[in-house]
Amino acid sequence: MLRFTLRRLLLALVVGVAVSAIAFMLLRISGDLAISLAGEDASPADVERIREQYGLNRPIIVQYAEWLWRAVRGDLGRSLFYPESVANLIMSRLPVTLSLAGAGLVIALLISLPLGIIAALKRNTWVDRGALGVAVIGQAMPNFWFGLLMIFFFGLTLGWLPISGSDTWLHFVMPAITLGWFSAPVLMRLTRGGMVEVMTSDYIRTARAKGLPARVVVLKHALRNAIIPVVALCSVQFGNMLSGSVIIETVFALQGIGYLAWEAISRRDFPVVQGILLLVALFYVALTLLADILNAWLDPRIRRG
């Protein structure tokens, strides 16, 4: 297990560097940053000066190396609009987004695991079809629209929950439900599919032959095997939630990374955009690593790999 973890860690490091390079390059090829910073009607001299000032005239590989060297030491440059370093800016916003995504994932699992398990056990009955209906509705609704519906109903009509800002935990309830609701269907379908397959397997018959109660058969013997693909998907979903938070945080005016990204993009604050890109990319790498380790823990057959 330790050797497996170390190997995956090394692999994650390589992927992390590659991803950071791609993130860096992507921003550079999306347009001439000096021109977009200087504005449409800036003189060529101004553009040239900005290019000089931000080092944009040097070879891209040099720019990347320098940026990476600083980034490794925690220096992501300075924001062009906020009087703060990018690192500080991100760190101050990160807790909001992580809480949101974490709560979203918890809600997604709270919805999807029980529904998936029950749908699998009662497959082809009205319970199963009802769960499928929920899944279809959840996936078919754009999450910003679902968010707006919630704001309208729980925020404005009933007045139960605050509709914007990130001051108290109450502010996170609706955004987290919106995020979770959107992720739940795919997790639910995967849980159901896994459970349906596992429940007909020989070792479930063995477990029943031992005289174990249904609860133990389902939760100990079946779920552990059925949940392996779900775990992998969870980490991807968590990453999706981080990126999905751009929309949700904008809808609910939560001061998180997503909101910051949206602001930075619209203001062409490229050091911030770059920093967020790097952070989200590294999050994906870390989550994939976590999923691999969790999977190996759940499925002993993977550990040798």
Place this chain on the structure above:
Amino acid sequence: MTTPVLDVKQLAVQIPVTDGILHAVRDVTLTVARGETLCVVGESGCGKSLTSLAVMGLLPGSARRTAAHMRFAGEDLLTVTPRRLRELRGNRMAMIFQEPMTSLNPAWTIGDQLTEPFLRHGKGNRREATDRAVFLLERVGIAAAGRRLGQYPHELSGGLRQRVMIAMALMCGPDLILADEPTTALDVTIQAEILHLLAELQREFGMGLLLVTHDLGIVARVAHRVAVMYAGEVVESGPTVTVFDEPRHPYTRGLIDCIPIPARSRPGVPLGTIPGLVPSLVGGIEGCAFRDRCAFATEPCARPVPVVTGAEGHAWRCILPSAVPSLLENPA
């Protein structure tokens, strides 16, 4: 006479299929006395596996099970509560399955899976469970048993896994073991060892053993009594020696003629074969199910055939007046 450990009367299993109802098991009556080995033989699809699954209450969800009674040590399994059934399963009656490769849970250690029934049925604490697991693993011929407890099924060969399954079935000291073709998926050399082991354990622990197999060679070696199944019915049953010496059903005779006997079955001389195919069990069958393949079939065979009972519990479902002679040219 004491109560048999298993007493099944008129068991039927029906499975709905697309073009009707499959009568997979029809009117099966059998008993297993304490400390006795009953072999249920027949070709694939004759309902022998379903019979054992029906006893354990492990039939697939769509299957329907009916019987006059199905008593385990006097207790009718048809009417027990699900809770009582769980108390019996894995405890006083245990099952060994055909597929050792897939019958163990890949996500849990051998030790966890072995100790599970022992702990679940309140036979003792974790320490005692572990001791018992090690004792039984050693008893079924697994070396370094203590180390095996921490291993996962994928680290063990098929033969070892089947030994683990046997040890698991023995954990609670059951009165009855149902073994459903426990050696089919294994190498021939391992097959003999496992069967030998099962027969030995059956004697040692004085259990009833219901051994499902399609191999008559196995039956001859380990069974006290044998039940021959064909097309969902028991066509002949009785003490092994009697059934082998004086088969009263042509199907039994056909099966016996199929056994190659070393030093007697000569190269080039064909073994016995049974011509024709098993009839479809979808919808009902009138009369003897074997009559289309039977060399002795006559007109009355199309009518329902009563079960005839002879000496020593020998019973058969055939109207022929005497034992069926071998059809081989130079019978062994």
